[in-house]
Each structure stands twice: as C-alpha cells, then as structure tokens.
Amino acid sequence: MKYQKIPEATIRRLSRYSRCLEEIEQAGEGVVSSAQLATRCMVNAAQVRKDLAYFGEFGIRGVGYYVKDLLSDIKKILGSNKEWRMAVIGIGNLGSALLSYKDFLKQNYKIVAAFDIDPPSVIGRVSEKLGKPVEVIHINRLKEVAKERRIEIGLITTPPSEAQSVADLLVEAEVKGILNFAPTQIIVPEGFVAKDVFFTTILDNLAYLLSNN
C-alpha cells in the first residue's frame, strides 16, 4: 500500500466505525466482518475495507477483524488514542455546557482550562460541573496558562465578534487546534487547524430537506 491523500470523508467514517466498534465490544463480540460493521454504520462493506486499506491490512481473510485490535488501530490512525488537552474560551451558555459534557471524559478529550474576559461573573456558575471545581481564568493569562498546562486544542465559545481575536491569541500561544462554535469564519496560519461548527448550516440543511421532500 503506497501513500495516497486520504479523503476527509474516510476520516469521518473512521470516527463512526470507532463508535460502532465500541458498541460491538460492549456487546461482547470478539470478531466482526466488514459486512457487519458496514450494516451497523449504514455504509457499503467495500467502503469499510477501502477506508481501512488506506492505512494497512487489519483483517484476516475468511475471518474478519478482531474488534479490540481494530478499535485500537483506528484510534491510533485518528490520533484519538492519546489524551488531548483542551481549553474552553468564553464561559457563557454554550461554554458552560461544554465544561460539563461528560462524554469528553469517556473519550480522550480532556478540558484542562476555562477562560473568560469576565471571570468573576462566571466562576460560581461552572464550579464543580466536571466533578472537580473548574477555575475560570482571565483571558489575558491564556498564553501563560496554555504553555503551563500544555493545551493543544481550544474551543471558542465567545460572541462572534471576539472569535477571530481569540483565535489569534490561541495561535500566539501555539495552541495548534481550534474548534470554533461562533458563527463566523476563523482564519489561522499554516501549521494550525481550525474547524468551524455552524449550527445554522446544520439547521439550513434540515430546512432544505424538509422543504423539498
């Protein structure tokens, strides 16, 4: 298998396979075929095999895939086997919800810091949400704390007007990954990765499907 550019769709599906494999593992299955996994993930079986083939050979012909091994391999591919250290910036409604999102704990995504421009007003609201109290830190200490706590991903939940300047701060602090929930497009330099999560786009999509079916 020689090097090729991997489609983004493949990466998204790997994440789906990962979730399904966890359920299959829970159910006590030791081995799974591409056909079974495909049915569960609602994709084509050849698609599953092709996706995996980008990264190597993980199955045994005539048998299938060992669930535990495949899950571990996929997590290694995705980079979700290591622990990712995250910060939330903007502890309002959405930021607070993210702080108390329990699934992050189960996965290897860990929120290790919370920032706001107005910490006193929010510090009471979020404490103890994650089991242990979360201290909300003033945004002007972002760079210092990001270094100290080795933050790798920043979740932006400030108003849209502030999103780009917060992203700039994250870049300055060498936080390489950004997930932006504010409805404005974020631009980061080469070497950094920013993804925008637009709720309205998702709703527009739904509205379109509802209007045209």
Added chain:
Amino acid sequence: MKYQKIPEATIRRLSRYSRCLEEIEQAGEGVVSSAQLATRCMVNAAQVRKDLAYFGEFGIRGVGYYVKDLLSDIKKILGSNKEWRMAVIGIGNLGSALLSYKDFLKQNYKIVAAFDIDPPSVIGRVSEKLGKPVEVIHINRLKEVAKERRIEIGLITTPPSEAQSVADLLVEAEVKGILNFAPTQIIVPEGFVAKDVFFTTILDNLAYLLSNN
C-alpha cells in the same frame, strides 16, 4: 436547466453563501460578482455559479448578482425564508444553552417549546433566558403540545439512552425534522429527516489533522 440530484455539498455551500451575503448586505453593497462571493466563502468562482445553476439563473451577465435578490432567492431554495418552529427536548446543560442561543432569533428558527422528563428541577433554570420566560413542559405532553404549537423541528438533548425513544415520540407527534445532539445514531421512518450532530466526530477529525500535519 433540467432536473438533477442536488449534491449535499451544494446545500451546505448555499448556507455559507447566505451567511456571507448577509455580511455583504450589511456592508451596503448592492451587487456582488461570483468571484467576490467566492473569495469571501473561500471557494472557486465557477463553483458558486454551478451551485446556483442547479436552481435557475439569478445573475446578470457583465454585472453580477443583486445582493438582496440573491439572498432572498437562496433563502427560498433552502427553505430558510419561512419561520421554523422548534422544540428542545432535554433541558440540561446543552438544552439550556440552545434555549438561550440568540442567533436563532436573528435567523428564522424559533424555539417555541421546551420539554423534559423532570420539569420542576429545570423550570427555574431556563426561565427568562430567551427574553420571555420559557415554560418547561413534561415530555408526556409532547404530542399534544407539538400539534398545538405546530412544531416542525425537534432538537434532542437528552442522554443518549433516551434519544431514540424521544425520536419515536417526535415521529408519533408528526414532527418531521429532528436534530439529535446525543452521541447515538437515530433512525426515523421514510418521510422524516433526522440529522445527528456528533461532537466527537468533529474532535476526532481535528485530532487526526493535528496528528498528521
């Protein structure tokens, strides 16, 4: 222009164009070219024209597109010109955040009801979040209230274990569109539309890009 299946990517981009056109309109521009819009949305100019061509001819050769008209046309295509009446089910951390999401007001997405299985514990927390107090209603009144308030879209923010059964209730209440935030795949019958929003997939994607660049 004859009928064709419209790519989902086109619909997503139309939503993006819509957002950009709003900014352009705000800036007081009356006319925009496909090249200008494309630069702003970070896509190819021909892509913009192709996307629009699926639905008709909206521009004037040698001139460009009238911003106001194009915005209105795109919203008509997406179905986001009409008001969409939504309900949030599961008024915990995320559900409360959605209730107080101010951008829904600006767009034509309106939350007109909130449901939970344990209303007394949450009723105080969400009141007045949207300007006017929001009454949290017991889930067992979903069908009745959905009819009464003409609810068209349900946002599921319950624990994953409850997500499918809540979806079933929504289907029974003939709520045609579902946006599911719980990390579990929802299945709905023909004629209904369900979209899952998996936070972990988005993070896995980011993790992959950070691990491999």
Added chain:
DNA sequence: CAAATTTTGTGAAAGGAGTCACATAATTGA
C-alpha cells in the same frame, strides 16, 4: 487432506463533484 466456504484486499468500472474555458449577454464609453 482436499474441497467447500468465508471474507479480506484491491484493481477496474462507474458515478459524482469540482474546475476550466469560452460563448453569450449586458453595460460602458467614445
């Protein structure tokens, strides 16, 4: 132990989506 069965991995084919390039149409200005 060999034939039958199962299921992977992968080249080839088919199907979609994105880009290019240019004819076409509107406008401007001399």
Added chain:
DNA sequence: TCAATTATGTGACTCCTTTCACAAAATTTG
C-alpha cells in the same frame, strides 16, 4: 452605434469517491 469590457451560464474535462467483482488467503468440513 459599435467596440471594448465585464461577468454569467454551461459543456467538456479532470479529479476524486464509491461500488463492483474477483483473486487470494484463512478456516471449516467431510
């Protein structure tokens, strides 16, 4: 009025993704 300019709409082309189909490999069965 007509040439020059501008920018759309779209056929053709390229590139990418998905599906098909089957040889290869492992296992099971008689």
